[in-house]
Amino acid sequence: MRCLFAILLVFGSFLSLAAQATELTVYSARIEDLIKPVFDRYTAETGTKIRFITDKEGPLLQRLRAEGESSPADILITVDAGNLWQAAQLKVLQPVQSKVLEKNIPAHLRDAENYWFGLSIRARTIVYHSARIKPSELSSYEALASKSWKNRICLRTSKKVYNQSLVAMMLAELGGVRTEEVVKGWVANLAAAPFASDNEVLEAIASGRCDVGLVNSYYYGRMVRSNPDLPLKLYWPNQSPKKGEIGGVHVNVSGVGVTTHSPNREEAVRFIEWLSSSKAQQLFAALNLEFPVNPEVEPDPLTAHWGSFKQDQINLSEAGKRQAEAVRLMDRARYR
Amino acid sequence: MKQGSVSWPLIAGFLALPTLLPLAASIASFARIDTELWSHLIEYVLPHVVPQTALILCVVSIGVSVLGTSLALLVSLFEFPGRRFFSWALILPLAIPGYVLATVFIGTLDYAGSVATILRQLGIPLPELRNSAGACLVLIAALYPYVYLVVRTSLASQGARVLEAARSMGLSPRQAVVRVALPLSAPAIIGGSLLAAMETLSDFGTVAAFNVDTLTTAIYKAWFSLFSVDAALQIAGILLLFVLCLIILQSRASAMARVDMSGPNAAPHRLRGTAARSASLFCSLILLLCLGLPVMQLVLWSLEYLSRADQRLIAAAKNSVSLGALAALLLGVAALILAYAIRRNPGRLTRMAMRTATLGYALPGALLAVGLFVPLAAMASVFNATFSLNIILQGGIGLMLLAYLVRFTAVAYAPIATGLAKIKPSLDEAARLAGHGALAQVSKVHLPLLRPGLAAACALVFVDVMKEMPITLMMRPFGWDTLAIRVFELTSEGEWEQAALPSLLIVIVGLLPVWLLVRNMDQRENKLHGPAT
Numbered sequence: 001m002r003c004l005f006a007i008l009l010v011f012g013s014f015l016s017l018a019a020q021a022t023e024l025t026v027y028s029a030r031i032e033d034l035i036k037p038v039f040d041r042y043t044a045e046t047g048t049k050i051r052f053i054t055d056k057e058g059p060l061l062q063r064l065r066a067e068g069e070s071s072p073a074d075i076l077i078t079v080d081a082g083n084l085w086q087a088a089q090l091k092v093l094q095p096v097q098s099k100v101l102e103k104n105i106p107a108h109l110r111d112a113e114n115y116w117f118g119l120s121i122r123a124r125t126i127v128y129h130s131a132r133i134k135p136s137e138l139s140s141y142e143a144l145a146s147k148s149w150k151n152r153i154c155l156r157t158s159k160k161v162y163n164q165s166l167v168a169m170m171l172a173e174l175g176g177v178r179t180e181e182v183v184k185g186w187v188a189n190l191a192a193a194p195f196a197s198d199n200e201v202l203e204a205i206a207s208g209r210c211d212v213g214l215v216n217s218y219y220y221g222r223m224v225r226s227n228p229d230l231p232l233k234l235y236w237p238n239q240s241p242k243k244g245e246i247g248g249v250h251v252n253v254s255g256v257g258v259t260t261h262s263p264n265r266e267e268a269v270r271f272i273e274w275l276s277s278s279k280a281q282q283l284f285a286a287l288n289l290e291f292p293v294n295p296e297v298e299p300d301p302l303t304a305h306w307g308s309f310k311q312d313q314i315n316l317s318e319a320g321k322r323q324a325e326a327v328r329l330m331d332r333a334r335y336r
Numbered sequence: 337m338k339q340g341s342v343s344w345p346l347i348a349g350f351l352a353l354p355t356l357l358p359l360a361a362s363i364a365s366f367a368r369i370d371t372e373l374w375s376h377l378i379e380y381v382l383p384h385v386v387p388q389t390a391l392i393l394c395v396v397s398i399g400v401s402v403l404g405t406s407l408a409l410l411v412s413l414f415e416f417p418g419r420r421f422f423s424w425a426l427i428l429p430l431a432i433p434g435y436v437l438a439t440v441f442i443g444t445l446d447y448a449g450s451v452a453t454i455l456r457q458l459g460i461p462l463p464e465l466r467n468s469a470g471a472c473l474v475l476i477a478a479l480y481p482y483v484y485l486v487v488r489t490s491l492a493s494q495g496a497r498v499l500e501a502a503r504s505m506g507l508s509p510r511q512a513v514v515r516v517a518l519p520l521s522a523p524a525i526i527g528g529s530l531l532a533a534m535e536t537l538s539d540f541g542t543v544a545a546f547n548v549d550t551l552t553t554a555i556y557k558a559w560f561s562l563f564s565v566d567a568a569l570q571i572a573g574i575l576l577l578f579v580l581c582l583i584i585l586q587s588r589a590s591a592m593a594r595v596d597m598s599g600p601n602a603a604p605h606r607l608r609g610t611a612a613r614s615a616s617l618f619c620s621l622i623l624l625l626c627l628g629l630p631v632m633q634l635v636l637w638s639l640e641y642l643s644r645a646d647q648r649l650i651a652a653a654k655n656s657v658s659l660g661a662l663a664a665l666l667l668g669v670a671a672l673i674l675a676y677a678i679r680r681n682p683g684r685l686t687r688m689a690m691r692t693a694t695l696g697y698a699l700p701g702a703l704l705a706v707g708l709f710v711p712l713a714a715m716a717s718v719f720n721a722t723f724s725l726n727i728i729l730q731g732g733i734g735l736m737l738l739a740y741l742v743r744f745t746a747v748a749y750a751p752i753a754t755g756l757a758k759i760k761p762s763l764d765e766a767a768r769l770a771g772h773g774a775l776a777q778v779s780k781v782h783l784p785l786l787r788p789g790l791a792a793a794c795a796l797v798f799v800d801v802m803k804e805m806p807i808t809l810m811m812r813p814f815g816w817d818t819l820a821i822r823v824f825e826l827t828s829e830g831e832w833e834q835a836a837l838p839s840l841l842i843v844i845v846g847l848l849p850v851w852l853l854v855r856n857m858d859q860r861e862n863k864l865h866g867p868a869t
Contacts, residue, residue: 031826032825051815055810058706063713066714068713070713159547164561192447193466194547195466196442199832204447204448207448288829324562324563327557327561327562331380331381
């Protein structure tokens with residue numbers, strides 16, 4: 001009986017795949033809740049169906065490589081420039097020439113060789129305990145390395161790509177010696193061992209265990225949305241950077257590229273162009289309280305409320321290029 | 337089917353074949369050593385993670401052995417208030433994934449956690465728990481049921497009888513436990529703790545929640561952060577050396593601890609007064625800490641998101657259950673065949689094949705998933721001209737089941753092998769003399785005696801598959817959800833409270849079959865041997 005059930009299940013899943021219509025296949029490291037509403041809107045507007053699978057970046061890239069020419073995937077969506085750069089390195093993406101994309105997406109948020117394009121901006125910024133710290137005490141990421149912050153800062157683990165990208169961008173702009181000095185300073189100032197998630201960093205600040213921390217702005221947004229009374233405030237660092245400081249708030253992207261062996265290349269490019277358009281941009285960014293990459297598009301009211309800020313303008317490919325180097329630097333600095 | 341007409345080493349070798357794929361990938365990777373990367377790993381990463389992994393491995397192995405064995409001895413040999421309830425309920429924490437337990441633990445007991453905050457306001461600050469000590473505690477709580485279940489199974493048909501015999505020879509209950517029951521269950525303790533040790537080695541979710549670095553986190557660091565799949569496979573090679581040490585230790589210990597013992601069941605020794613109350617209290621406490629409190633916290637978190645209990649979550653639950661049931665069936669049969677191969681032909685080749693087939697349990701899941709997927713994709717592209725690759729790779733759950741076979745053979749094998757080892761070879765002889773063929777021996781003589789072991793094996797595999805993430809993520813068909821995938825989706829952006837509902841469903845849906853299975857097993861036991869009052 002169970003055997004029969006097994007056979008039916010396996011057979012059933014064959015059948016359902018046999019019916020192929022004109023549809024796009026997306027491999028995504030961005031989770032379903034953050035992409036499906038956008039896909040649904042595209043399907044409603046154009047009739048093009050989108051099927052997708054979600055997984056972590058590493059396995060997705062290996063899967064694309066292994067499938068090679070036979071891959072059903074048209075599009076790869078992933079978060080963090082490091083992962084996008086790695087996808088281009090592994091040759092699972094192909095370059096796309098598009099005037100629309102060049103117009104809609106600022107140059108530092110897309111690949112110089114057009115392998116990938118940023119879709120939404122996530123800012124990694126400073127959050128502080130509003131009762132214990134005045135914003136005038138804050139200035140830059142690098143200043144948190146000074147002795148006056150001893151036992152006062154909380155960080156997420158260095159194993160998270162967000163921190164790796166931040167350090168990689170510092171490497172690109174400030175060089176190895178200065179960056180290592182900053183990271184070592186942070187580690188010396190930690191009030192608690194590094195945390196597993198941004199949420200834990202926020203909770204640690206709110207509970208008074210530390211005064212400041214570095215998190216992605218949308219984690220802050222979610223937490224204060226569900227709990228507005230928390231003593232947490234957001235601060236935009238490096239707005240008037242001195243020597244030895246990076247040139248603005250470190251931003252990263254969630255981004256997209258067309259896979260090398262995409263069976264529906266033209267449709268895939270059309271879809272990406274649509275994703276960079278105003279309508280899609282608003283929805284895509286708002287789903288996760290991120291900022292649109294398209295400068296024409298107004299951010300979500302909650303995120304707009306945090307004020308505008310100057311972004312670091314260095315091309316994000318640097319984050320990928322220097323990620324492995326950044327990880328080694330953090331290992332040397334004993335940043336776990 | 338006459339004896340000798342079957343090549344057991346060949347059959348065992350066939351079952352070990354899929355496991356060779358990721359192993360071969362690891363070995364092949366040593367042809368491409370990046371010396372510069374390795375000098376970094378040797379200087380800054382390995383000196384930290386290797387001792388830490390060894391420490392966690394030791395503490396967890398000892399912890400689960402002590403806790404699992406003492407609980408199993410208690411409920412099998414003694415009578416005390418609530419014994420029957422505890423006897424099956426103590427298995428249930430099995431259904432709580434380690435990563436869920438870790439999140440609840442940190443969410444309540446770390447500085448910013450609810451319990452820690454209240455205690456601090458009362459002037460009782462808790463010690464720092466986000467370290468290897470905390471990770472060990474959670475791993476012990478999550479993994480002791482492996483030892484408990486295997487030991488309990490091994491004592492099920494004979495424990496009390498043995499104790500009675502020992503007592504009749506004038507030993508005190510304590511002496512009887514130490515001198516008779518413990519040595520008797522030694523193979524089961526060793527088998528169960530080996531499972532827990534392998535699961536500890538491959539664990540990522542729990543140690544990641546504590547931000548504790550182990551060989552497994554180093555594998556992922558090499559792969560995801562340093563962009564070197566080769567280095568990841570090479571570190572996995574080191575991890576396999578750990579497993580090899582464990583296996584050698586295990587076979588040494590088992591060889592020393594071989595005891596043949598069987599007989600009808602008898603009444604467990606009745607505890608009285610303080611002893612009885614302490615036994616009940618101890619069992620309640622463990623149950624409360626490992627099951628009650630975490631489930632309560634999950635329920636509290638879920639309340640806010642009850643509206644998310646939609647059709648989709650129910651479909652995911654159905655998929656989880658059917659996947660778990662299919663895998664339990666498949667692995668039950670595979671492990672039975674493997675255990676028989678060893679019984680009929682305990683030669684070196686068969687044993688090597690058995691060892692290989694069980695190695696997959698110690699490899700980090702994502703690495704195993706990729707290690708299987710890549711060679712299969714390569715093979716598939718060879719046949720691509722005649723056979724669509726999509727059908728093989730995205731074709732459904734066939735490939736997933738194959739991957740589960742590689743991952744969970746060890747889990748199914750341990751209780752079945754323990755059960756089979758207890759059936760005396762003389763019984764086979766008697767059956768043969770009575771004119772039974774090999775198949776009849778199995779179905780008429782062995783299967784009824786093996787039922788507890790088989791039930792335990794199926795329960796373990798079922799629950800493990802329900803909790804499994806990386807293989808399911810990589811190999812599921814498009815648009816096909818399981819509960820573990822829902823948990824992954826929600827937790828990967830840190831939305832723990834939203835993930836509480838699917839986590840709770842994993843626990844609930846995982847618990848029911850385990851409970852039914854164990855009850856069924858106990859009832860049959862009672863029918864066979866009379867009730868254990």
